[in-house]
Amino acid sequence: MAPPSQLVLAASSTDAGVAAWDLRTGSEAIRHRPCASRPRAVAAVAGRFLAAAQIAAGNSAPIHYYHWDKPQVAVKSFPAEPIRALIADPEGNYLIGGGVSGDIFFWEVASGELLVRWHAHYRDVRCLALYDMLLVSASEDGSIKIWDLLTMLDEQSRFEAKTPYLYNFNQHTLPVTDIACFHGAIAVSSSEDRTCKIWSLSEGRMLRSISFPAIIDSVEIDPRSHIFYAGGRDGKIYVTAMGVDASSQGRDDSSILGILDDHSKAVTSLTSSTDGLLLVSGSEDGNVRVWDTRSQQVTRKFKHSQGPVTNVLIVTPKRLNLPPLQPLRKVCAASGEVVPRAVILPNPENDVHIAGNLSSNLLEQLLDAQQVS
Structure with a gap:
């Protein structure tokens, strides 16, 4: 049977696993167990495999890797602290994690090496986003910081920089719940x-602030236009225009273009298809909805479990026999104290070479930049 072209994935904060449904047929394809993850803690690594940071249980808070066609965990890694937010770069060469201490961890996937770790925020890192060579981190302390990865990966550049970050935004008065980036260096x-709040990553300033009638737990930007979706704690998804007068005060009704309303509890996670025609929402009510963004109607309904849905993704799996996945190291190799503490289950025979997996596009850019300077 041919593999599905696209899967809708949903994870929960309870140990109900990661459910995967065929977006075309609506049938459940597989359920990966165990998994219990917070919002923003699950990442598809370039369609090759799934990575999910687990909620701490006692002293253990591993990161799980899953293959698409096997329900069990393929690799368990035990980082130095629980990871609250997890993302991968588009090529799948790196995993970036935000810890409960406010530290950021930067791992190379192919080797498992921890390339760099730095202290970013005073409290938990709750969400991360990438735009080109810029990393955006946001925290429980309400701050948002912009990091130049070329600087952060080079020890000399970090030493010479006035501040390790490019910009530090403190206009939010309570914890940041989500962040998304848009072309034109907009977040x-x-x-x-x-x-x-809408930010210019290139200019380092806030462009607009839009108020809502409820706490917003999730955001997703429409890739086709200057519209974003805001998932509210009231169960509503607000279709919102970015073009709001920066001088406006309080709630600006003109910025809310419409409301998608089919969840009974908070909308915790949103993701869209690459063409922007589909929006997927996950909620604390345990339900997943697929929306046609043109008609603003629900086209598919999925039930994850009795627990809340914390993460939703749309993934096109690459059904390859991967080189062995490596556990993520706890400390940087340069310290000489590498202790992976990993459990690796058997993998298929390695008969497919993944181009670029053993080399780092990011590090190549870093070396090129250093040679030019």
């Missing part, structure tokens, strides 16, 4: 302060 953040 949208949401917060428990009931606002979404």
